[in-house]
Amino acid sequence: MKHILFCLLLITMLPVYAGSQAQQTTNFPPEKIANFAKQVERYAAKQGARAFIIGRIGYAPKDLPQGIMFTHTAIAIYSQISLNDGKKVKGYVIHNLYQSDNKPHKSHLVTDYPVDFFWGSYELTAGITIPTPAVQQKLIQAINQGAASKVHNPNYSVIANPFNQKYQNCTEHTLVLLNSAIYNTTDKNRLYANIRAYFKPQTVNTNPLKLLLGSIIMEGVSTSDHEGDVKTATFISIAQYLKQYKLLYQSVSLDINGKVVRHF
Numbered sequence: 001m002k003h004i005l006f007c008l009l010l011i012t013m014l015p016v017y018a019g020s021q022a023q024q025t026t027n028f029p030p031e032k033i034a035n036f037a038k039q040v041e042r043y044a045a046k047q048g049a050r051a052f053i054i055g056r057i058g059y060a061p062k063d064l065p066q067g068i069m070f071t072h073t074a075i076a077i078y079s080q081i082s083l084n085d086g087k088k089v090k091g092y093v094i095h096n097l098y099q100s101d102n103k104p105h106k107s108h109l110v111t112d113y114p115v116d117f118f119w120g121s122y123e124l125t126a127g128i129t130i131p132t133p134a135v136q137q138k139l140i141q142a143i144n145q146g147a148a149s150k151v152h153n154p155n156y157s158v159i160a161n162p163f164n165q166k167y168q169n170c171t172e173h174t175l176v177l178l179n180s181a182i183y184n185t186t187d188k189n190r191l192y193a194n195i196r197a198y199f200k201p202q203t204v205n206t207n208p209l210k211l212l213l214g215s216i217i218m219e220g221v222s223t224s225d226h227e228g229d230v231k232t233a234t235f236i237s238i239a240q241y242l243k244q245y246k247l248l249y250q251s252v253s254l255d256i257n258g259k260v261v262r263h264f
Contacts, residue, residue: 025120026119026120026121027120027121027122028121028124032124032256033115033118033119033121033124034115036118036124036126036256037113037114037115037117037118038114039254039256039258040054040114040118040126040128040254041091041092041114043128043254043260044076044092044128044130045078047130047249047250048133049076049078049128049130049136049249050077050078050133050136050137050140051075051076051077051078051131051135051136051137051139051140051143052075052076052128052129052130052131052136053073053074053075053076053127053128053129053130053131053174053178053235053238053239054073054074054075054076054094054114054117054126054127054128054129055069055070055071055072055073055126055127055128055129055235056070056071056072056117056118056120056121056125056126056127057069057070057071057121057122057123057125058071058072058120058121058122059071059122060122061122061123065204065205066205067202067203067205067234067236068202068204068234068236069127069235069236069253070127070234070235070236072096072117072170072171073127073170073171073174073234073235073238074094074095074096074097074117074170074174075094075095075139075143075174075177075178076092076093076094076095076114077092077093077095077139077140077143078090078091078092079091079092079093081093081113091113091114092113092114093111093112093113094111094112094113094114094116094117095109095111095143095148095177096109096110096111096112096117096170097109097110097152097168097169097170097173097174098110098170099156099158099169099170100156104156105155105156105157105222106154106155106156107152107153107154107155107156107168107169107170107173108154109148109149109152123255123256124255124256125253125254125255125256126253126254126255127235127236127251127252127253128250128251128252128253128254129235129238129239129242129248129250129251129263130248130249130250130251131178131242131247131248131249132246132247132248132249133249135178135181135182135242135247138181138182138184139177139178139181141181142177142180142181142184143177147177147180147181147186148173148177150180150186151173151176151177151180151186151188151191152168152173153165153167153168153173154168155167155168156168156169157169157222157225159204159222159223159226159230159232160172160225160232160233161201161225161226161230161231161232162175162176162195162199162201162231162232162233163192163195163196163201163231164192164225165188165192166224166225167222167225169232169233171232171233171234171235171238172232172233174233174238175195175199175233175238175241176188176191176192176195178238178242179191179194179195182247198241198244198245199233199237199241200237200240200241200244201231201232201233201234201237202231202232202233202234202236202237203229203230203231204229204230204231204232236251236263239251239263239264240264243264248264250262251263251264
């Protein structure tokens with residue numbers, strides 16, 4: 001009995017920092033989420049962002065491994081949106097990879113909007129990484145040409161290794177799609193070769209026993225694609241990657257009170 005309770009305790013502590021399920025419940029009143037979503041859109045628009053990388057905090061920061069803040073990452077594109085009444089408006093459309101509810105070892109691509117994106121947030125703080133205008137244009141072109149589905153790997157792991165193609169999570173998909181835009185290709189072998197050559201992932205500083213247990217008993221958690229230290233793509237590591245190669249315009253956090261914190 002003690003062994004079972006120990007295992008159950010560890011399950012509740014397993015790494016969930018890259019969790020990317022579509023959220024059905026919320027911690028905030030809908031109007032507060034809607035206001036925050038508009039605040040994020042206004043901030044991005046004020047910076048002239050036509051395409052940017054967006055992150056949300058889905059779990060308590062104190063429960064996340066050191067150095068990891070945002071638990072879901074996607075790409076926002078300024079687009080023409082058709083409303084239910086037939087009207088067309090301009091706004092940001094979010095291009096996501098979400099973990100499947102009924103098959104947690106699988107993922108699917110979903111297009112939604114900022115309110116949907118922040119619906120399941122633990123706290124209303126957004127990550128906003130804006131590439132240079134040239135990279136933004138390339139991202140828009142890549143998505144319009146269907147690159148998101150072409151570089152999608154539906155085999156999901158919350159701690160996917162971005163250096164190989166065995167699994168993919170939301171942040172790795174964002175990284176591969178970003179590289180697809182930069183290099184103007186959907187050739188996965190070439191894209192992952194470039195990631196291995198130029199991208200520095202985040203080391204997951206958490207108890208190895210929890211990682212091992214999670215990979216054994218939970219679908220959607222695997223360490224079989226790693227050798228040595230467990231490393232994965234994160235929102236901040238993508239921003240650092242863009243900064244290193246002078247492809248970054250700005251990377252910030254924006255909270256519900258309008259406070260802006262620059263990452264670099």
